[in-house]
Amino acid sequence: MEVLHYNLDMTPESEWKIVSAGAFARDKLLYLQEAGHFISGANYYTVRKELDSYLVKLTLSGAGILEYGGETYRLPAGSFFWIDCRAPQHYYTAPDAGQWDVLWFHFYGATADAYYQAFLSQTQGRAAASLPVDSPVSAQMSALLALAGEDGGGLGRDLDASALMTTILCGLIYGAAQQRPQPVPAVLQKVRQYLHEQYAQKITLDTLSARYNISKYHLQRSFQRYFGQSPGEYLTRLRLTRAKELLRATDLPVSEVAYRVGMENTSYFISVFRVREGATPQQYRRRWSPVA
Structure with missing residues (x-):
């Protein structure tokens, strides 16, 4: 049973799109559950566990804090977290920042865990990493949010969302890989x-x-x-x-x-x-x- 406590301290410009994927996507593909762009204030937080979903949150400006897996991560601009929402999590606006501007999306599906494990293999199990300054992931996540907001949906939208999420997740994994210590001894x-x-x-x-x-x-x-x-x-x-x-x-x-x-x-x-x-x-x- 999902456990959820939250406070959505957001500006009116914030966006939140919920998606209903078709049976084929839910059974065979990576599928989008919801996406958003939250411009959050000092009182924003979420406490949750036991949700069948993975969540990616990318900081555009300000800063957030993630408490997950016994670790605490600070999330300044350019950093992101990627978590399994079945595990307990607590994330919120960093008190010293007072504002947290993020793009995010929830997803699940047949290959979701495989991508997640690939990410963890590049971070030595850490839930957060940073993207290179020239990464296209931010623009791709904005495109995913626009796709989530399209009327009608259907198989075409599910396929497009699956393809775009695959590109995004690979970009996150590559970004995490670039943070590995260099050069190799x-x-x-x-x-x-x-x-x-x-x-x-x-x-x-x-x-x-x-x-x-x-x-x-x-x-x-x-x-x-x-x-x-x-x-x-x-x-x-x-x-x-x-x-x-x-x-x-x-x-x-x-x-x-x-x-x-x-x-x-x-x-x-x-x-x-x-x-x-x-x-x-x-x-x-x-x-x-x-x-x-």
Whole structure:
């Protein structure tokens, strides 16, 4: 059951559009639930939990505060938050600012959580980030608000909104990625290069730790921080990419393909391949074999 307490301290120029997406959009797409442009005063706040929705709020001017996931975030101009509204949240105008001008939209749908997890992978789990000064996201969110206000709606509006939200969410993820610490430390560059060159060999976290004189814990944490995935996940993706190339370009037995990409246990290789690709290696080969 949704829990909601709020005070909408807004100027008359503020906008709020509620959208009723069709059944196809709700079942298959990212779909828009509502959007708005709030020019809020000092007394604006929302306290909520258990809402099946994701929320993006972008600060245009002034500042806000978000309390979420045990953290408190200040949101000056150019920053945004992206949260899962099923979790408890509290956001409000920053007391020292007295005003918070934001564009925002609520959305849900089949791929909503996948985009959210991609965002969190770039922020190390933080709910807030900032956009580059040349980001088009603000203009795109304004366009989404205009789209939400169109009369009639229907499948066309749902498709347009889904496409525009996809563009916006990717822009937010890219913006968050640009805030990752740079440059990548030399030792991590060497680890990544080693994985590319030696993926067919037996490689473990212990192997990498000993080779580059770095603790397993620090390696795991740092690699995830800079590359958005663990060394093990990175290695598995390299191996599967090479395996797909061999399956398409050669007639090698599956056991030989597994061996050549460093996964000597054929049953394990088939299991991992099926989970990642939704098909066995043989099924993948048949689907992608050259047409005579």
